[in-house]
Each structure stands twice: as C-alpha cells, then as structure tokens.
Amino acid sequence: MTGKRVARWGLPAAFLLFVAVSVLIEIPAGVRAGEHFLSFLREMALIVPAAFVLIGLFEVWVPRERVERHLGEGAGLSSHIWSTLLAGTTVGGLVLAFPVAYALRRKGARFAVVLSYLGAAGVARVPMTLFEISFLGAGFTLIRYAVALPLIVLSAELLGRHLDRSGFEIKSP
C-alpha cells in the first residue's frame, strides 16, 4: 500500500522539485522537461473534459438498437469498417478510447468490434495521420494502414470470439 502511495505522489513530487531546481540554477534539460510537462498538461486539460462530454452524449442520444444492428452479433465484417471510421475521429490516443469502448459494449457492440475500435483508435486517428504524412511521407502511411488495419481486424476477431465464449465483460472503473 505504501509502495503505491510513493509511486503515485513521490515520483511527481521529485519531478516537480527537479524542474524547480533546474529553473533556479538553469539546467537546460530540466527546463525542457518542465516545458514538455506543461504542454502535455494543457493538451490533457483541453481534450479530456470534451471527450467525456461526447461519451455522455453518445450514451443518451444513440439508441441501443442502432449500435446492435451495425456493431452487434448479427453485423458482419462491415462492422469493422464502422468501428475503424469511428476510431478515426478519436483524439488523444488509447487512454480516451477505453471509455468509448466501454460505452460501445454497453450499447451492444460485440467484443471483436470493440477491440478493432481500440486498435484503430491507436493506428488510424486522422489528426495524427496528417502529422505522420508530413513528417514521414504518404508512402509510409499507406503501407502502415494496409498492413496494420487487416491485422487489427484479424486479431480482434480471434480475441473477440474467445472472449464471447469466456463470459468476459468490460468494466467501468
């Protein structure tokens, strides 16, 4: 228990102390670390509340039947196209995709679709892809999509079918 407490509060405290000392006696690496931290923090503070509002609206506005029809048990491979398109709109990475995955599952999406959503939320986010193209080239992005997306759907189907049989359920933390 105490070990967890140390990890939760000790590390950030040590980091802030290090940054503060760096600013005072001008260690460039420490100052840079502080700047990175602030930009991360600003990003999170802007994105996280908005994302949870959208998830809340999804809970209220999207009828369960619609999710079940397109992403549920009866829906075939096309459901992965929907989940990938939905994942493309994700901002901020996997951390924000987990609550969406939970919401999708609650509305009746099958596990394979939830998992392909998570994978695609990792590799096929549109804003991130634009960054990638400008720094690594469109060829790189094309090959990455062409290889990663089918593998994600395949692994999602394999793991998802296994989970359907095992009585597993996604929890809300």
Added chain:
Amino acid sequence: MLSAASFVLSLIAPERISILFTRDRLAAGTTIAAVVGSVTLMPGFISFPLAGILLRNGVPYTVLAAFTVSLMLVGVATYPIERAYLGARVTILRNVLSLVIALLVALAIGFAFGEIP
C-alpha cells in the same frame, strides 16, 4: 506519468541517438525501437516530428515504423488504466498482439523501402 514522459523526453537528443540505429544493425535497432515505443507515452504531435528528425539523421524507416506503431498501439505506461476497463488478462493479450502487429508492420515497411534485402 506525464512527468515521467516529460523527463525522459528532455534527455533525448535526436541527433545523438540517431547513430545507434543504422541499416547494418536493423534487427537490433528495430527491437530497441519497439521496446522504447511500448514503454513510453508521447502524443503524435511530438513523436512524428521526432521521427522526422531521426529520419533526416539516417535512421531507417523500419526502425521508425517499429517505434511509432508500438507507441500508438502498445501501452505499458497506461497498463493500470487499461486494466481497470479490460482486466489484467485481456490487457496483456491485447498488448502482446499489438506488439506483434507493430513488428509485422515494421517488417512490411522494411521490405517496401528496400531496407530488408
């Protein structure tokens, strides 16, 4: 977690680490890149500019693919969050599968860019 990522990032000098990743040590470099990408946490607006600098300093596409894809898909740092939703077993399964996918993408990129003969 944010503090740890900021700290590690401040220590990296892209020009200096580029010499570690060369085409004649592709397998080792790709493995290291996949491990680093798995354990670190970095938003896209930092990781792709970094990858761009590494590319200009001669780091192979294969290595960059392993790094960026494992960064996007494998989350060792976010394990506690993911476990809260998916449980330990599914979290580990998903991350292992994701690491395999990252390495397969790196392999494909390596062939496509002619870095793997």
